[in-house]
Amino acid sequence: MQATWLTRPGEGGNDSCGTAPGSNRTSLHDTRRRNGTNVRTAAFGQAPIDSRETGTELDRLARVSGVRRRLGRAVRATGRLLLGLLLVPVCVFGSVVFVLAFLSSATFVGLIILPYVVRLNRWIAGRGRKVAAGWLGEPVVAEYAPIRGGILARARIVLGDPMTWRDAGWMASHIVIGVIMAALGLSVWAALGFDLSVPIWWWAPLPEHSIYLVGFALDSWPRVLVTIPLHFLAVATAGSYVLPLLATADARLTRAMLATPERVRLAERVVELTETRTAALDAHGAELRRIERDLHDGAQARLVSIAMRLGVAERILAADPDKAAELIAEARLSTEETMTELRDIIRGMYPPILADRGLPGAVAALAARCPVPVAATVDGVDRLPAAVEAAAYFVVAEALTNVARHSAATSATVNATVHVHGDEASLTLRVSDDGRGGADEASGSGLAGIRRRVAAFDGRTELSSPPGGPTTLTVELPCG
Amino acid sequence: MRVVIVEDNVLLAEGLALLLRTEGHEVAATADTAPAFLAAVEEHRPDIAVVDVRLPPTFRDEGVRAAIEVRRRHPRQPILVLSQYVEQTYATELLAEGGGGIGYLLKDRVSRVSEFVDALARVAAGGTAMDPEVIAQLLTRRRVDHPVDTLSPREHEVLGLMAEGRSNGDIAGLLTVTERAVHKHVGNIFVKLGLPPSDSGHRRVLAVLSYLSKV
Structure with a gap:
């Protein structure tokens, strides 16, 4: 066995700690020996934690770079959520147009328009795929039925293509989900912004006791100095986890709805395998028939003739020994031929040297x-x-x-x-x-x-x- | 002769024993596995062992391996390997150590009792018995401008029989010619193939076989 057998492609060199959580390599469970050091790579872009390393300076550096990386990730996640939000009005437009086109497809004009609307929807869904792929770090691929032929054929193609309905479903759901996701994401930043802006509020001409934080009145400096930093830290920490999670959830949902490579690939594979399987069955059947014919016409018939000769020889042994000896000799010759034939048949089925x-x-x-x-x-x-x-x-x-x-x-x-x-x-x-x-x-x-x-x-x-x-x-x- | 039979199929083992006893030989033991074969040889020191290629547990080439092992321990022990099919590879392996007293035949050959008994005696006496199928495999394996092509059809026949391990007398009987004629053919063959002249017997077989398998 060669060493390369043991390592699957994509396993060996995956050192990047920033592995997108959406990718299927769940790095959380991934403990591997690298250069003799046991490194555990955690999810969500944390710095590698070296279980044996005790140097405090290194720890500090790792923590700092970990914080920076987490912050960067949270910012990028927010960017993705905002891109998703930008797509919401586009989806609204696409959905409305699609519904109208679909309803009007009962008419001739509607049939002409429908394929163009579907093209538009495909473009919009393509944007959604791009956003999701950008976050997941791997392409989200869809296979559309090519739109061609006459008016009726085109309409039939777009209506029959499951992707048309997946696109439409995604657009409709993204109108809601995109808004919710973006709102959740932005609320984190809003909370942080509020914390930072407290001093401004303090001097603002507002009625007394009007600034509250989680139902907690900020009415004195000590209170502000204690609660605001605590709140800020808590929100920032939670946000650094929650924002990437939101982006990941959104991207995965989009992928689940819009990507069809697995299904299409499997369907194509099924067609292919069905063909080869049919060919294999045909070949196997032909092989069985050939062996049956060979045995039936050859070995079996020869054995019958041998048995007959021996039977006759047995009966005439005393009366005509010469004739009996002749028959026995014939029978022996026939067995030799039978053995040669059987050997050929066996060789054709499964060569003995292969078994040995x-x-x-x-x-x-x-x-x-x-x-x-x-x-x-x-x-x-x-x-x-x-x-x-x-x-x-x-x-x-x-x-x-x-x-x-x-x-x-x-x-x-x-x-x-x-x-x-x-x-x-x-x-x-x-x-x-x-x-x-x-x-x-x-x-x-x-x-x-x-x-x-x-x-x-x-x-x-x-x-x-x-x-x-x-x-x-x-x-x-x-x-x- | 005292014979050890190594055959796991009871029907075949009994048939073989019957045949050998009928021909006046003594069956010292019947073994059905490779270890039992080794033990039987140690115990009985037979004049010849008749060995099946496929034996338990895997039914592959245990017989060939066991034969080689026995020969390693007892270089002079004559062994006749029987098989339902012949492979040139196995013949080469059996002959590799160079001593005489080796036979490799199809089981089919047993039905021609006198020929089989001849082969048995030849191997027991330190000669060789190669199945014509093996020789056929060797003879078909040649290039277009092979020196074997320069042989006359009769010489070709003689070469095949030589490779099987037959003596000049045998060959003369089989081809119904005089021994003198065979002697002449053999001389011609050696000249045409550029082989060093060799006396009859195992060394001649080896020379011919190695010549055929080398090219």
Whole structure:
């Protein structure tokens, strides 16, 4: 196993403490050894707290930079909330226009207008996505159905596109939520502003006892000096947490309503997998039928004929020993043929060397058997699912047969490597030769068979074979 | 001869024992796993061990590995490996240490009893018995301008039989020609392939096999 197997992409270098809380890497639970120091990275952009570090100067510096960072974050969060607030009137406009256009779509003119209104809505929703993405630190992507065709077709497309309704729903809800979020965010700043402005109020010509703070009359300097700083600190501290939380909540809500990549991607994937699954089932069914036919017409029939010969031989043994011996000899010959046939069938189902030695041993055996000298390397391939191993074996076998038959190569290489991306592993096979190139899939050289077999596994086949060579066949097989 | 049978399939083990006893051999022990095989060899020191490739627990190539292990401990112990299929790779591994007394045959060959018993005797006597399938795998593995192509069809046949481990007398009998004729063919083959002349027997087999598998 290589070390890279253990680290998933995106995990290794995520040192930034300012990781957006909306991103899925929940850094709060993220304790990792880095350079021998145990660092716990907390959420919401705090400074890294080094559990072993006791230097007070460092602590102080960390605290100062932590405070500064938190303040910056609160300010940026407010900015996002204000941007959201700016979108509210736009959403009001968009919603009204959309409702009117939708109602008027019962008429011909309405049908013409509707797609344009939907385009406008898409633009508005796009602004909302931008604001959310800016805060979350990752794109919020939506896939719209392209609007094209005649008047009716366009209207049908925009009405049938689920995103049209998601956009409309978001606009309507953002009118309310955007205002609430911005109001909550601004109230924090308003409270702080009030605290700072108390001295001004003090001298203002106001009736006595008219300045209150949380139901607490500010009627003397000592009271002001105690309560105002306390209140300021409390609001500022709470605000530094609450403001980013508000921005995050708003951005996530927007993402939940406006982003469809997961759904669209999954839907597309389902279509794709359904196709490959059908192909796999077809291939599997054809394979079963072939094996059944081979066994039925071959081995089974031969066994029947052997049994008959032996039966007859048994009966005439005493009466005609010569004839009996002849029948027995025939029966023996027939068993030999049956065994050869069974061996071929088994080899076609799952090559025994694969069962014995796995892919490394099987590829080495194929390489050893090829008339053209082959250098085979198999890296990191432990046991793979049997079906994948078998497919890989047949790909290599077929490719090497082609090399031997058509390429006129003097040497070839076979390379098999397992790559791991996240939860998905895939086997990459590369068969190259230094032959004359110009391999043509249409000429029935077995390449079409390779492609079919690989496609059944949802895999990928690439062939590079310019005239004059070299030829390289690359096959990628997902293996769970 | 005293034979140890290493076969986990009871039907096949019994069949083999029946065949060997009928031919007048003594079955000293029947083992069904690799460790039991090693123990049986230690205990009985048989004239030959007949070993199946697939054995418990994993039913892969335990038999081949066990055979190699036995040969490491007892370099002169003749072993005949039987299998439902043959792999050139296994043949190469079995022959790697270079001593004689190694056989590698398809189980199918057992049905031709006299030939099987011949092979058994040959291996027990320190000779070689390679399955024609292995030789076929080796012979198909060659390039366009391979020196083997310069052999006449008859010489090609003789080369195959030589590689199987047959003696000149055997080859003469199988091809229904005189031993003198076989001797001449063998001489021609060695000249055409540029092999050092070698006496009959295991060294000749090794020379031919290594020549075939090298190219």
